[in-house]
Amino acid sequence: MSRLRADYALASVAFLGAVATAAILPFAVYRFWNREYWQGAVDLLVVLAVVLPVIYAWRSGRNRGAFLLILLGGWIGSLAITQMVGLAGHYWVYGYLVMTFVLAELSVAVIAGLSLVLVTCILGAGMETPIMRFSYAATAVLVVFLSAIGAFQVAKQRRLLERLASTDPLTGALNRRQMAVDLAHEVNVAGRGGALPAVLILDLDHFKQINDQFGHEMGDRVLVEFSNVVRELVRRSDRLYRIGGEEFLLLLPAMDEAGTRVVAQKVVQQVADRLRVPDRAVTTSVGAALWSRGELVSSWLARADSAVYQAKQAGRNRAVLAAAPQHRPLPAQQNQGRRLSDDVT
Template identity: 40%
Template sequence: MQHAAKNENGLGSVMMLPHRLRNDFPLAVITLISGMAVFVLGPFVIYRFATGAMVHGALNLLVVLAILGAMSYAWRTGNCRWPGVFLSIVSVASATATAMLPGAVGLHWFYAALMASYLLMGVGEASVLIIAAVTALVVHGGAFTSATQMWTFVVATALVSLFAFVFRWRADAQHRQLELLATLDPLTGCSNRRAMDRELLIAVNTNARTRAPFGLAMLDLDHFKAVNDRYGHEAGDQVLVDLAELLRSHSRQEDRLFRFGGEEFVLLLPGVDEASLFTVCDKLREVIAQSLSHAEQKVTLSIGAAALRAGEDWQSWLVRADKALYAAKEAGRNRVCVAPPSADGPSSSTR
């Protein structure tokens, strides 16, 4: 039975490989470049040793082992930054060192190492690394047969670096924009559920390390369907936009607001414990009751809140807040219900 379970776990891990490559771009780049480097350098290792070029062969073998180690680390830990930096330094350093060896043709490999650096590192780090390597080659001088060849190499390297810099800078800008769009609700400008899942997990991990308190509030507009039915969906959308703006303007800078779906919102409250959770939420309820309206019709909301328990996962935390919200609706709406730390039913109060 244990052997079968291990086989199933191993098969599951293998099946997850394509998913990780599709959804983790840095890991995909590290894997692609590492695979290509090993595929290209592997035969050279054999050739160098077979022809007696022990120094060149040992250098190539060291590079292959370093590349495989960095790729393995990235896959095991999910941390791609330091493997990327390490691979870049190894690639550029090995190309530079090979170019300095007598009779070597390392300059031809330098451009491949240059491009790999801009794909694996930040543009600033890659630029510093390339400038340092080119400076070392120029000062050493052994890689060039003439001054003309040296300056041709310097100019060509500068141009290729410029093209790589622009490409990587543009790709990073587009990636940041896509990440932002993927975590924002287009109507209200609030963060969406994808961002909420990540932030709640961070809050749980922070609480586990530091015992810092966190409060969670689920907010739902009362009788929102009646607004849509009577005034139309455009009016309903405007009410949601106005609600989001009111919540943002009356929350602290460190609070995080998410649109959960429809007329439901979630507010993450760092530093708010169970003792102060009701007061914080009820102030928001009062602000909305006094300020939010459409066509002279007041719009109210109900709030269910829960303080994070020690050792609780974020899904259970969210479920408790949702149950408290349901209790607030059942108790007559326009009120705050706070889930107690025990398994008893949520407590409620209305101002």
């Protein structure tokens, strides 16, 4: 039940499977009872075309493939029903048209819906006058477009909600919640033989002084500019998260030690060159750690944290690359950070 609550698309098709079984199965039984074997078989196939992919999606967790199968099965089934039953069979098309928007993305749903309307309209089974054909076409196309508008609005709201739930409103950087998801994903991919990811913890130096001296508005402005500078100098695939007041984390998906060192150095240098408050440059300290195969996310972050602590201790405005863990992940305080650079200004 909790899976149905969390997965709107799966819940919709599971409901559809139940409705299809309850609504169409009695027809199939009725047809077989009256020895109308072909029509009974088609009814039964329509039920199976919905129910089997729903079971597959439920068991495998792969919604998309299963939903496209239902879309195709529904298309063929709806066409068959219109040809066998005539005018009354076309009523099922409306249900199919709405269903496509639950199952597929907007463009696929529109194409599937309009193509079915076009074909059934050309064949015109059971429609004796042009006005019947026109009324069917007009109402069916209206259903497609109204459903498309609804689906478009839902998708837009969903994207907005996802963005609000995953970003920091001040800087636009991603938040801790998204960071936890992305770090787990990166470790998963790298653990299956992918390239190694690296993290950089970026901590602005003496930020409290900026707030105290120039006020919180200036502090906020520095945080925004800092995120812009960092995002400008890294790749599009790299992701910046705000993990605390003036502390950020940069996730670099495919890295090696040399690359991590270069990026860390570049961040330190560029921030010092480009970020200013009225009387001085703003600087940052960076702790970098390349993920080591088999390492837990917590240990990886602890190494980066330990490295940024060492950068602060060594005088700030510098980057420190954490040493790889020895054999198995070490607690933060046992990691021996390695100096990456001397003062860069």
